[in-house]
Amino acid sequence: MKIWVCLFLALLTPVMGETRTETxxxxxxxxxxxxxxxxxxxxAKGGERFDEASFKSQMQQLCQSYExxxxxxxxxxxxxxxxxxxxxxxxxxxxxxxxxxxxxQYDSDIPLVKNQLGxxxxxxxxxxxxxxxxxxxxxxxxxxxxxxxxxxTLLHNSRDEFLKSGEWTRESVDQAxxxxxxxxxxxxxxxxEFTYRYAESFYDMDKPDWxxxxxxxxxxxDRAHSPAERQFMRLHAANVCIKMGKFDHARALISTVTExxxxxxxxxxVAQLPVADKQ
Numbered sequence: 001m002k003i004w005v006c007l008f009l010a011l012l013t014p015v016m017g018e019t020r021t022e023t024x025x026x027x028x029x030x031x032x033x034x035x036x037x038x039x040x041x042x043x044a045k046g047g048e049r050f051d052e053a054s055f056k057s058q059m060q061q062l063c064q065s066y067e068x069x070x071x072x073x074x075x076x077x078x079x080x081x082x083x084x085x086x087x088x089x090x091x092x093x094x095x096x097x098x099x100x101x102x103x104x105q106y107d108s109d110i111p112l113v114k115n116q117l118g119x120x121x122x123x124x125x126x127x128x129x130x131x132x133x134x135x136x137x138x139x140x141x142x143x144x145x146x147x148x149x150x151x152x153t154l155l156h157n158s159r160d161e162f163l164k165s166g167e168w169t170r171e172s173v174d175q176a177x178x179x180x181x182x183x184x185x186x187x188x189x190x191x192x193e194f195t196y197r198y199a200e201s202f203y204d205m206d207k208p209d210w211x212x213x214x215x216x217x218x219x220x221x222d223r224a225h226s227p228a229e230r231q232f233m234r235l236h237a238a239n240v241c242i243k244m245g246k247f248d249h250a251r252a253l254i255s256t257v258t259e260x261x262x263x264x265x266x267x268x269x270v271a272q273l274p275v276a277d278k279q
Contacts, residue, residue, distance in 0.1 A: 025073045029082060032069060035062055036086050059090060077107030085116060093120060111141035115150065122150075127158035128165055145187035149194055152180030156204055174205045195220060199236065210244045231257045235265055242272050 022030070039058055042050065066083040073079055084099030097120045103113045118133035134151045141147060155162065155177035162168040178201050184191075185198035199220055202213035214237055221233035234253050241250035251273060257266050 025069075025076055025079070028069055028073075029076070029079050032062065032065055033082055035065075036082065040086075040089060062086070075106050077103045077105075077110060077113075079103075080106065081110055081113050081116075085112070088116060088120070093123070096120065109140055111137040111144065111147070114140065115147055118150065118154070122154050122158070127154055127161050128167075130154055131162075143187060145184040145191065145194055148180045148187065149184035149197065150180075152177045152184065152197070152201065155180065156201070170206050174207075177201065178205060189223075195223070202240070210240050213240045214244075228259050228261070231259050231262055235262060235269060238269055242269065247273055 035058075039055065039062065043055060063083075063086070066079070066086065070076070070079050070083065080099045080103035084096045084103060086096075087093075087099060088096035097117065100113050100117050100120070103110060104117065107113075114133045114137035118130045118137065121127070121130035121133065131151070131154060134147060134154060137144075137147045138151065155173050159170075159173050159177075162173050163170060178198075181194070181198040181201045184194040188194050195216075199213065199216035202208040202210070202216070217233050217237040217240060221230050221237065224230040224233055235257055238250040238253040238257075241247070241253065250269070254266055254269055
């Protein structure tokens with residue numbers, strides 16, 4: 001949740017014009033957004049001292065403040081975006097979508113709004129509609145890795161729906177999915193969820209570039225934080241080698257894996273080697 005809050009604040013800043021003197025509406029929204037950030041951060045941290053009743057009460061007051069703010073600023077897109085984001089975080093999906101659509105109506109160039117509408121449509125079984133919002137978000141903010149990652153995830157999870165539409169081929173879905181994950185990993189090389197999913201996405205393709213996959217797993221091994229992580233990535237590299245027919249290389253990689261908790265995965269790979277190469 002904290003990642004989303006930081007992203008929201010970062011994207012909202014230019015919308016409200018930080019480089020010039022703020023209007024009263026912009027200042028008021030900043031105050032609401034800060035309250036929102038604090039509350040969501042507290043909820044994310046949780047812990048024994050977290051007072052759920054107090055949180056709900058403060059959240060209700062914040063929602064009422066947003067309602068009052070929007071009555072006074074009826075065409076302020078950033079206000080609808082902020083409120084829509086908040087409603088989505090507290091499980092009020094339909095109400096969130098209404099606010100986001102309002103924001104999009106008054107300003108069609110807010111990438112976070114496009115992305116959040118894409119999320120709503122994807123979560124409610126409308127991937128073909130969702131993809132257009134994700135693509136719009138990427139066009140508006142091409143350097144935001146999360147948008148590329150979510151596009152890749154949508155295409156992977158809803159591949160069948162895209163193929164049934166007749167507008168996509170297996171190759172076009174695979175390429176767009178893979179490029180989404182690749183771009184996310186490229187833009188955020190320190191985010192393991194992005195770099196790992198990129199390497200993993202080679203398995204999802206009908207015609208993968210196994211040489212590129214091997215390089216991706218090798219890079220992950222180089223960046224691993226522990227011997228166990230390095231050996232886990234090495235098993236993936238061995239798997240790719242098997243798919244490439246490089247059995248000697250695969251056997252050499254597998255032989256270096258000594259972590260007990262990886263033994264089951266290790267033996268599954270050994271079972272895929274030709275009989276003469278098994279140890």
